Amino acid sequence: MKPTPNRTRQNDPEGLRTRVLDAAADLFQERGYHATSMKDLMQATGVSGGALHHHFPTKKSLALAVIADRVAPAVRRTWIDPIRAAPSLAKGITGVFAEIVSAVDARSRVAGCPLNNLALELVLSDPNFRSAIDAVFVEWQSALVERIAGTRGGARLDRAKRTDAAAFIISVYSGAMTLAKSKQNSLSLRSAASVLSHWLREREFAVELGA
Amino acid sequence: MKPTPNRTRQNDPEGLRTRVLDAAADLFQERGYHATSMKDLMQATGVSGGALHHHFPTKKSLALAVIADRVAPAVRRTWIDPIRAAPSLAKGITGVFAEIVSAVDARSRVAGCPLNNLALELVLSDPNFRSAIDAVFVEWQSALVERIAGTRGGARLDRAKRTDAAAFIISVYSGAMTLAKSKQNSLSLRSAASVLSHWLREREFAVELGA
Numbered sequence: 001m002k003p004t005p006n007r008t009r010q011n012d013p014e015g016l017r018t019r020v021l022d023a024a025a026d027l028f029q030e031r032g033y034h035a036t037s038m039k040d041l042m043q044a045t046g047v048s049g050g051a052l053h054h055h056f057p058t059k060k061s062l063a064l065a066v067i068a069d070r071v072a073p074a075v076r077r078t079w080i081d082p083i084r085a086a087p088s089l090a091k092g093i094t095g096v097f098a099e100i101v102s103a104v105d106a107r108s109r110v111a112g113c114p115l116n117n118l119a120l121e122l123v124l125s126d127p128n129f130r131s132a133i134d135a136v137f138v139e140w141q142s143a144l145v146e147r148i149a150g151t152r153g154g155a156r157l158d159r160a161k162r163t164d165a166a167a168f169i170i171s172v173y174s175g176a177m178t179l180a181k182s183k184q185n186s187l188s189l190r191s192a193a194s195v196l197s198h199w200l201r202e203r204e205f206a207v208e209l210g211a
Numbered sequence: 212m213k214p215t216p217n218r219t220r221q222n223d224p225e226g227l228r229t230r231v232l233d234a235a236a237d238l239f240q241e242r243g244y245h246a247t248s249m250k251d252l253m254q255a256t257g258v259s260g261g262a263l264h265h266h267f268p269t270k271k272s273l274a275l276a277v278i279a280d281r282v283a284p285a286v287r288r289t290w291i292d293p294i295r296a297a298p299s300l301a302k303g304i305t306g307v308f309a310e311i312v313s314a315v316d317a318r319s320r321v322a323g324c325p326l327n328n329l330a331l332e333l334v335l336s337d338p339n340f341r342s343a344i345d346a347v348f349v350e351w352q353s354a355l356v357e358r359i360a361g362t363r364g365g366a367r368l369d370r371a372k373r374t375d376a377a378a379f380i381i382s383v384y385s386g387a388m389t390l391a392k393s394k395q396n397s398l399s400l401r402s403a404a405s406v407l408s409h410w411l412r413e414r415e416f417a418v419e420l421g422a
Contacts, residue, residue, distance in 0.1 A: 119392065124322060167387075172379075174390065179381060184334070188378045195375070
């Protein structure tokens with residue numbers, strides 16, 4: 001006997017979890033955490049209240065899973081992995097901004113950076129949200145610090161100064177994305193990319209050690 | 212006969228409006244728009260549902276009033292007026308960051324920039340929110356463009372490039388404040404101030420025309 005679609009769902013808890021996390025990540029990104037109800041999620045996914053609560057007993061547990069399993073991987077995919085894989089820090093940053101600008105231009109609306117969106121909405125409301133969000137920022141900053149250390153300008157700096165420089169790069173991007181979302185266009189991201197690339201050259205972060 | 216406190220309130224619609232706007236601005240800043248209910252506002256202000264609805268028929272009308280009458284003036288007080296009044300653009304920006312860092316350090320928690328907080332939460336949800344928020348960014352950007360035009364480096368640029376430079380300054384601040392809120396400390400703001408001040412010198416935005 002072939003299982004009915006409903007039985008398939010019941011027999012596929014990982015598939016159900018994936019569907020709920022995908023829908024929650026989308027709705028949090030589009031409307032925000034507080035504006036999304038568990039009922040919205042049931043409607044978006046077709047998952048019953050019982051099954052939803054089985055996987056995520058509270059909305060908070062769902063948000064923590066979204067941060068760990070959707071937002072953190074998005075930051076890795078968009079920023080951390082390309083920065084690590086790039087032939088140089090400068091090319092990495094230029095490439096990341098170019099990808100983000102293309103993605104923004106290809107869409108009719110700018111929803112912004114999922115990490116920033118959740119950060120501003122949630123860090124004050126709960127210490128677990130705050131540490132989950134901060135962990136993503138720390139991972140992002142560490143990847144930048146590592147690449148900064150490998151540049152001529154970065155090699156001259158101590159760890160604190162490299163961390164400052166990494167925080168600056170993240171700040172520029174985060175703020176430009178806030179403006180891009182407010183204005184619903186990519187102008188601030190383009191301008192940030194160009195100023196940042198100038199800044200990297202000027203600080204000798206654009207020259208790799210041994211290059 | 213002396214009026215009772217309650218009668219005073221009834222006879223003082225402006226006072227009531229002020230109290231509601233103050234409480235709404237605080238709650239939106241602390242928790243966000245969606246996490247604040249009209250009931251929370253009634254409890255925070257002691258204003259009745261009827262009186263609240265008389266002044267603000269919808270939560271949206273209240274948020275638009277908060278943006279126009281609390282958030283925009285806060286941006287003017289913190290950024291626009293000091294930048295206009297400063298002896299130079301560079302001193303203005305250094306002074307603004309120093310004030311913000313002191314304010315952040317003096318408090319036990321970092322609630323962030325009220326404009327950024329509402330921007331990320333609201334711009335996608337409603338075109339009226341978006342234009343109200345964008346108007347504040349435009350005013351802020353214009354004040355910076357005007358001061359940039361009066362510097363040696365800025366005088367060489369066309370209006371588009373000056374606008375880019377202004378957007379960059381706002382981006383750096385906004386992003387640094389997002390990190391400050393996520394980490395609950397002022398480190399990213401200090402680092403942004405120092406890098407920005409270096410950038411202003413490097414672009415000759417730190418030299419006023421005729422100086």
